[in-house]
Amino acid sequence: MKEWSRIPVSFLNPTAQRRPIAQPQPGANAPSPDDGRQDARPPRTKTQADGSQRVQDVHHLWRSRDNRKGRHAIAVSPSAEGQFLAPPSTNTLRPILHTLWRMLTYYPIWDVSYQVAQWFTWGSVVWVINSFLVWLPSVRPSSAFPGESTNGGGISAFIGATIFEIGSVFLMIEAVNENRTQCFGWAFEETLERNGLLRLRPSSENCTHHHPNKRNLVGNRAIPEGASAHDKPLTPKKFAEAKVLETWVWFPTWHELRHHYIREIGFLACAFQFLAATIFWISGFTALPPIQSALSPRAVDGAYWAPQVIGGTGFIISSLLFMIETQKRWWKPAPYVLGWWVGAWNLVGAVGFTMSGAFGYWHGSKGEYEAGLATFWGSWAFLIGSVAQWYESLVKHPVEKDRDAGEDVVGGEGGGGENGNGAQDVERAEGVTE
Numbered sequence: 001m002k003e004w005s006r007i008p009v010s011f012l013n014p015t016a017q018r019r020p021i022a023q024p025q026p027g028a029n030a031p032s033p034d035d036g037r038q039d040a041r042p043p044r045t046k047t048q049a050d051g052s053q054r055v056q057d058v059h060h061l062w063r064s065r066d067n068r069k070g071r072h073a074i075a076v077s078p079s080a081e082g083q084f085l086a087p088p089s090t091n092t093l094r095p096i097l098h099t100l101w102r103m104l105t106y107y108p109i110w111d112v113s114y115q116v117a118q119w120f121t122w123g124s125v126v127w128v129i130n131s132f133l134v135w136l137p138s139v140r141p142s143s144a145f146p147g148e149s150t151n152g153g154g155i156s157a158f159i160g161a162t163i164f165e166i167g168s169v170f171l172m173i174e175a176v177n178e179n180r181t182q183c184f185g186w187a188f189e190e191t192l193e194r195n196g197l198l199r200l201r202p203s204s205e206n207c208t209h210h211h212p213n214k215r216n217l218v219g220n221r222a223i224p225e226g227a228s229a230h231d232k233p234l235t236p237k238k239f240a241e242a243k244v245l246e247t248w249v250w251f252p253t254w255h256e257l258r259h260h261y262i263r264e265i266g267f268l269a270c271a272f273q274f275l276a277a278t279i280f281w282i283s284g285f286t287a288l289p290p291i292q293s294a295l296s297p298r299a300v301d302g303a304y305w306a307p308q309v310i311g312g313t314g315f316i317i318s319s320l321l322f323m324i325e326t327q328k329r330w331w332k333p334a335p336y337v338l339g340w341w342v343g344a345w346n347l348v349g350a351v352g353f354t355m356s357g358a359f360g361y362w363h364g365s366k367g368e369y370e371a372g373l374a375t376f377w378g379s380w381a382f383l384i385g386s387v388a389q390w391y392e393s394l395v396k397h398p399v400e401k402d403r404d405a406g407e408d409v410v411g412g413e414g415g416g417g418e419n420g421n422g423a424q425d426v427e428r429a430e431g432v433t434e
Contacts, residue, residue, distance in 0.1 A: 352374045
């Protein structure tokens with residue numbers, strides 16, 4: 001099986017790598033063609049009764065977005081003759097329903113990626129409420145009540161912009177605390193009840209991401225001293241015996257910014273998001289009723305509508321970068337990747353917020369109507385993207401079909417796929433090393 005790296009923008013760092021995994025041999029209880037027992041060989045079916053699937057090969061799919069969010073994706077090759085048992089693909093119905101249920105019952109507040117999703121989700125909810133308060137009076141004046149647009153709209157705009165700013169701060173914290181070691185996040189174990197087949201299961205015992213740290217909201221996750229991005233994952237015993245270093249930082253060094261982060265698409269996207277949210281917050285502040293009423297029309301254009309246009313433009317750039325990060329090439333969409341849809345829906349929302357600010361310069365009832373309408377559909381798009389990000393933050397161990405296996409592969413928890421030549425096309429076009 002081949003190993004490849006994906007670089008959608010030639011002068012930036014790779015955004016994805018397919019790495020081989022040292023796979024142990026099945027134990028003494030493994031089935032043998034010469035075994036005289038009738039039940040020695042497991043049933044020749046890809047899917048087992050417990051939902052697991054038999055696979056022949058397993059590869060680690062490292063992706064920069066997954067790495068920031070503490071996700072450990074693997075690519076498997078289903079085979080009725082496979083000697084390994086893996087969980088079902090995470091894009092199938094049962095795992096999807098399970099994750100949707102966990103969204104309602106599981107609250108990992110210690111996980112910074114979960115915090116990012118929550119802040120943007122609730123911020124989007126506030127903006128949806130704001131859009132109703134601002135737009136409905138233009139659609140149905142009979143339903144308006146005193147202060148609906150000025151007081152309700154202004155206060156909700158300030159709250160929504162503030163929540164977006166806090167979410168962007170967590171987004172930057174997530175970006176500068178990406179994992180620098182080769183964290184696999186899975187373990188093999190022999191299953192005697194399956195005639196010696198080796199089961200692949202999620203394991204956090206030697207995970208070096210900070211996300212499993214439950215002791216505090218933001219804090220350190222121990223890693224072995226001297227570990228590097230090229231090291232193989234340690235066994236739990238060696239990991240427990242190793243000296244530890246801090247993996248949590250609040251600010252990267254100037255050297256890291258110049259030589260590493262400036263070439264990371266994900267970090268650049270987070271930086272644009274943070275700068276845009278900061279500028280956009282100005283419009284939320286000036287939307288407060290006491291400030292808004294004290295500004296002249298010209299001052300409103302400069303202090304209220306202009307930050308919306310500039311901030312919205314920054315949101316557009318950030319969303320595009322997040323989409324490119326998940327793609328094979330900068331121009332080729334990746335609708336089979338869940339992270340791509342997060343960026344795509346945020347792009348729609350960013351366009352809506354930018355148009356809302358632009359329509360604000362169109363004074364009169366028609367301009368107010370169009371500005372409110374753009375905020376309405378833009379806020380709903382942000383909400384959809386944020387909920388998708390919430391879902392993504394809970395799926396820490398995605399299982400995907402291997403593209404090199406000649407079958408469709410799913411690059412996330414969305415649908416779709418490409419033909420079996422997809423990975424080979426990447427190899428030829430992007431200088432893959434074997």
